[in-house]
Amino acid sequence: MIAITLSGVAGRMGVAIGRAVATSDDIRVAGALGPPNRPYTGHDLGEQLGTGTQGIVIEGNVGSVLQPGRTWVEFSTPKASIAHAEQVSDMGLPLLIGTTGFTDSQVEVIRKYSEHIPCLVGSNMSLGANLLFLLTEYAARLVDADADIEIIESHHRFKRDAPSGTAKDLTESILRGRRQVYKAVYGRAPSSGPRTNREIGIHSIRAGDISGEHTVLFGSIGERIELTHRVQSVDTFAHGTLHAIRFLQDRPAGLYTMMDVIRSTMNVSTD
Ligand SMILES: NC(=O)c1ccc[n+]([C@@H]2O[C@H](COP(=O)([O-])OP(=O)(O)OC[C@H]3O[C@@H](n4cnc5c(N)ncnc54)[C@H](OP(=O)(O)O)[C@@H]3O)[C@@H](O)[C@H]2O)c1
DSSP states (O other), rough: EEEEETTTTTHHHHHHHHHHHTTTTSSEEEEEEEOOTTTTTTTBBHHHHOOOOOOEESSOHHHHHOOTTTTEEOOSSSHHHHHHHHHHHTTTTEEEOOOOOHHHHHHHHHHHHHSSSEEEEEEEHHHHHHHHHHHHHHHHHHSTTOEEEEEEEEETTOOOOSSSSHHHHHHHHHHHHHHHHOOOEEEEGGGGGGOOOEEEEEEEEEOOOOOEEEEEEEETTTEEEEEEESSSSSHHHHHHHHHHHHHHTTTSSSOOOOEEEEEEEOOOOOO
């Protein structure tokens, strides 16, 4: 049985992962963490998940849940994730980070920790979205070099970061496929002026309860290609997270992505 500590347990992702784990045969939540002094700290995890009593108290203090033998699963905020990652690294535990919105220097800090522990960072835990990264790279290689490239991402109104981590990773997929320098242009204002050739437009929509949609559009004169991935609910991310937790067991130190999970669990060649 794989034991995990779930950080950000009361959030949308924390609840979805907690519920998915409750129905799995091989993973259990051994520690649950929220920020200090929340109404739900000190209460049983099952109350938060609506699954009935689990005998696990939601803690507000990292020290209470930082235990050997557990995989740390983090879906909270960038600041909290970086602080927890340091302690998890010091203890030598496997670390899965699903939080998005890191700065470049925070990404570098995580990369440093991954020299000591197995660490998987995924901007999008859905298996399909990770296939979209591959399809986007391939399309960027094939589609006419003059085609205009735009990314449109849509999420629920509560999402804190923009553009999404997935949109940023899609930009990387395009750059790998194109092997050219492009400028990222975030949205367009009246002052933006006409589009130039070497830019990738990135547009963020925040509305209602949209779970997550990403479209990569290649627009030429007379035709366009659109690659779209839609997530129907956060349960899809939770499902991918469980795959990633299993993947991390007994891995050597290193920085892993969902692409490694896909290679190992779906028998898909990503070369
Ligand atoms: N990788 C993926 O596939 C994926 C999918 C969806 C979302 N995400 C990302 O995952 C993160 C969480 O998403 P979400 O939708 O679940 O957000 P959310 O509903 O806002 O949940 C975040 C949770 O983190 C808690 N938190 C804040 N500081 C903490 C700390 N110091 N220790 C422990 N918990 C802390 C918050 O508690 P309070 O609310 O009580 O402050 C909240 O319950 C975001 O960065 C989001 O972009 C990733």
